[in-house]
Amino acid sequence: MKPEGRVLVAMSGGVDSSVAAALVVEAGCEAVGVTLHLAGSTSRCCSLEDVDDARRVADALGIPFYVANQTERFRHEIIEAFADDYLRGRTPIPCVTCNKRFKFDILMERARAFGAVAVASGHFARIDTDPETGLFRLRRAVDANKDQTYFLYQLDQAQLARTWFPLGELTKDEVRARARALGLATADKPESQEICFVPDGDYAAVVEAVRPEARNRPGEIVDEAGRVLGRHRGVHRFTVGQRKGLGVAGDRRLYVIRIDAAEGQVVVGPEKELGAAGAILEGVCWISGRAPESPVRARVRVRYRHEGAPAWIEPTPGRRARVVFDEPVRAVSPGQAAVFDRGDDVLGGGVIAASFS
Amino acid sequence: MRIYLDHNATTPLRDEVVDAMVAVLRHGYGNPSSSHREGAAARRRVDDAREQVAEALGAAPGEITFTAGATEANNAVLQALCAEPDRGRHLVTTRAEHPSVLEPAAYLETRGFEVTWLPVDAEGLLDPQAVAAAVREDTALVSVLWANNETGVVQPMEAIAQLVKERGALLHVDATQAVGKWPVDVGRVPVDLLACSAHKLNGPKGVGCLFARQDVAVPPLLRGGPQEKGLRGGTENTSGVAGFGAACELARRELPERMERYAALRDRLWEGIRAKVSGVRRNGSAANCLPNTLNVELADTAGEVLLQALDLEGVAASAGAACHSGSITPSHVLSAMGRTPDEARGSLRLSVGHGVDEMQIDRAIELLAELVPRVRGAGVE
Numbered sequence: 001m002k003p004e005g006r007v008l009v010a011m012s013g014g015v016d017s018s019v020a021a022a023l024v025v026e027a028g029c030e031a032v033g034v035t036l037h038l039a040g041s042t043s044r045c046c047s048l049e050d051v052d053d054a055r056r057v058a059d060a061l062g063i064p065f066y067v068a069n070q071t072e073r074f075r076h077e078i079i080e081a082f083a084d085d086y087l088r089g090r091t092p093i094p095c096v097t098c099n100k101r102f103k104f105d106i107l108m109e110r111a112r113a114f115g116a117v118a119v120a121s122g123h124f125a126r127i128d129t130d131p132e133t134g135l136f137r138l139r140r141a142v143d144a145n146k147d148q149t150y151f152l153y154q155l156d157q158a159q160l161a162r163t164w165f166p167l168g169e170l171t172k173d174e175v176r177a178r179a180r181a182l183g184l185a186t187a188d189k190p191e192s193q194e195i196c197f198v199p200d201g202d203y204a205a206v207v208e209a210v211r212p213e214a215r216n217r218p219g220e221i222v223d224e225a226g227r228v229l230g231r232h233r234g235v236h237r238f239t240v241g242q243r244k245g246l247g248v249a250g251d252r253r254l255y256v257i258r259i260d261a262a263e264g265q266v267v268v269g270p271e272k273e274l275g276a277a278g279a280i281l282e283g284v285c286w287i288s289g290r291a292p293e294s295p296v297r298a299r300v301r302v303r304y305r306h307e308g309a310p311a312w313i314e315p316t317p318g319r320r321a322r323v324v325f326d327e328p329v330r331a332v333s334p335g336q337a338a339v340f341d342r343g344d345d346v347l348g349g350g351v352i353a354a355s356f357s
Numbered sequence: 358m359r360i361y362l363d364h365n366a367t368t369p370l371r372d373e374v375v376d377a378m379v380a381v382l383r384h385g386y387g388n389p390s391s392s393h394r395e396g397a398a399a400r401r402r403v404d405d406a407r408e409q410v411a412e413a414l415g416a417a418p419g420e421i422t423f424t425a426g427a428t429e430a431n432n433a434v435l436q437a438l439c440a441e442p443d444r445g446r447h448l449v450t451t452r453a454e455h456p457s458v459l460e461p462a463a464y465l466e467t468r469g470f471e472v473t474w475l476p477v478d479a480e481g482l483l484d485p486q487a488v489a490a491a492v493r494e495d496t497a498l499v500s501v502l503w504a505n506n507e508t509g510v511v512q513p514m515e516a517i518a519q520l521v522k523e524r525g526a527l528l529h530v531d532a533t534q535a536v537g538k539w540p541v542d543v544g545r546v547p548v549d550l551l552a553c554s555a556h557k558l559n560g561p562k563g564v565g566c567l568f569a570r571q572d573v574a575v576p577p578l579l580r581g582g583p584q585e586k587g588l589r590g591g592t593e594n595t596s597g598v599a600g601f602g603a604a605c606e607l608a609r610r611e612l613p614e615r616m617e618r619y620a621a622l623r624d625r626l627w628e629g630i631r632a633k634v635s636g637v638r639r640n641g642s643a644a645n646c647l648p649n650t651l652n653v654e655l656a657d658t659a660g661e662v663l664l665q666a667l668d669l670e671g672v673a674a675s676a677g678a679a680c681h682s683g684s685i686t687p688s689h690v691l692s693a694m695g696r697t698p699d700e701a702r703g704s705l706r707l708s709v710g711h712g713v714d715e716m717q718i719d720r721a722i723e724l725l726a727e728l729v730p731r732v733r734g735a736g737v738e
Contacts, residue, residue, distance in 0.1 A: 066665040113732045
């Protein structure tokens with residue numbers, strides 16, 4: 001929804017937020033560009049080069065531009081937590097926390113300081129109001145391929161009220177076309193798919209750089225019966241559902257079923273054991289601001305780009321929930337987010353603490 | 358309307374300066390080293406500027422070497438002079454220097470020099486006795502910032518110079534912020550070497566000078582052609598030098614009136630802030646301060662955010678913490694004065710200069726009164 005007045009635009013230096021900024025200007029708002037400088041020089045994304053790209057776009061649009069430096073806090077709250085999660089045997093999804101704690105909490109604070117009425121960003125998602133309840137709704141983007149609501153389920157009503165996603169109704173192709181038509185410097189910049197501070201996909205290296213003690217924690221690879229099949233160089237090198245790189249001789253059809261960080265064990269088994277009947281979630285957020293009183297039906301996405309599986313979600317005390325899938329779902333990894341949809345509506349989500357069969 | 362309160366970062370060019378530069382750029386393109394008339398005309402312009410600069414500093418023209426600015430002069434003095442084989446390998450400087458002295462000194466430390474880093478007190482002041490006491494038999498150089506760029510604190514330079522001279526050591530002074538805002542007279546204050554930059558006194562960027570007293574032997578700063586008596590090779594920046602000369606002439610003529618005017622504006626700003634913003638205190642000695650500088654600490658305020666909010670509303674200032682390759686590092690000057698990182702992060706530097714008037718000051722006060730609570734409140738939901 002287009003707000004009236006000054007709008008802070010989150011600019012990452014990528015094509016999406018560049019077009020978002022252009023659309024805010026086109027809509028007649030007084031746009032102020034802000035780039036979060038988060039991951040520092042070690043990263044490809046949020047790097048100083050990206051800051052420069054964002055600045056060039058802001059200059060081309062004729063809007064003021066500032067950098068919000070949060071590298072120290074990002075290192076502590078995101079990168080260290082990411083490493084610790086891996087050492088707990090989880091497969092974390094840092095973008096969810098980053099979107100909430102950095103992209104929105106921090107930018108909302110800055111918007112307030114700037115006297116801006118809203119924060120706009122280049123996320124592919126939509127916000128509207130429920131005609132019955134008047135509550136804000138988070139809705140999946142028109143471009144289903146690009147939809148980023150998986151990372152946004154933690155936004156609360158107060159934040160949704162002051163957020164604007166100008167790209168929500170556009171497809172990625174349309175966004176690129178707009179960028180080229182506008183002559184934006186970032187029009188043909190490659191897509192960033194990886195986690196920004198893991199530039200070459202080497203998670204283990206990041207974990208070991210942040211927590212050097214991880215290098216000295218070898219353990220056993222066992223089957224469900226507890227038989228030792230081999231050894232490994234640390235649980236942080238594994239993810240549920242993984243098949244490659246197990247280093248176990250013989251049967252190539254073994255998958256990581258479970259990771260027991262306390263025992264340092266990686267449990268492997270055949271593909272059928274990968275199916276989870278359900279999951280326990282923690283840190284559950286409901287977009288409406290209130291957990292439902294009885295179990296609800298929804299499609300549950302257990303990873304980014306997962307199409308979702310029909311399930312019952314039962315809220316439990318302490319911001320937790322129990323998800324029971326209609327059919328077993330493959331590779332439900334603790335640490336990833338589970339996001340609940342009903343049609344295009346995102347109802348909420350939580351962090352997968354454990355799966356059960 | 359923009360309100361520029363960052364004159365310690367750089368200053369707008371005065372019309373007289375622009376005129377002097379444009380005259381050279383349009384008509385005085387000759388190379389001062391050439392013997393033909395075009396060269397001779399350019400040479401005269403450089404000589405005139407040298408006289409103007411020398412007069413502003415109380416020096417003789419032969420004691421002035423033009424450089425690309427104070428950073429070059431400071432680097433050259435520390436690195437070239439300290440590398441002379443017959444000099445000692447000990448350096449005395451302070452914890453509150455400008456980076457252009459701090460970094461070369463730290464570099465020398467990695468090359469086997471011993472550096473005595475003198476502390477400043479909570480007001481940012483040096484003890485002249487302590488400076489003298491740090492001098493040893495093998496001291497190659499004492500280097501002290503005359504007026505601090507962040508706080509405006511002015512060191513008791515006359516006493517320091519006198520005492521260092523008595524101890525027989527060489528004294529280099531970075532006077533970049535002092536020239537044009539404070540009486541700088543090397544005839545009265547016996548410094549041996551002194552650096553400054555034109556752009557801090559309404560001159561152009563990329564030009565400055567090194568003053569070296571007649572009897573101080575300075576090795577070449579840049580080896581090359583015979584320019585600047587062989588001390589600094591490279592064809593002279595003639596238009597820049599002309600602009601620097603014009604700026605120095607203005608500074609010399611206007612200094613007393615300028616100091617009075619800047620102080621009145623600065624005091625008005627401080628009184629206004631103190632009256633309308635809670636939780637403020639001044640950083641640095643108010644009694645020993647450049648007339649144009651006000652460094653204030655705003656409790657529980659993110660300086661970076663306040664700076665951006667001020668800029669959006671039309672006020673240019675700078676903060677007590679700077680972004681160095683991504684992370685916000687609290688000012689080393691405020692840290693040296695005993696301020697905590699949070700106190701430094703909440704500090705704001707406001708510096709007045711040519712073109713600032715009472716109306717702008719009053720508007721800036723109003724904006725601060727409005728924005729500081731907003732920035733403070735932004736941290737809480």
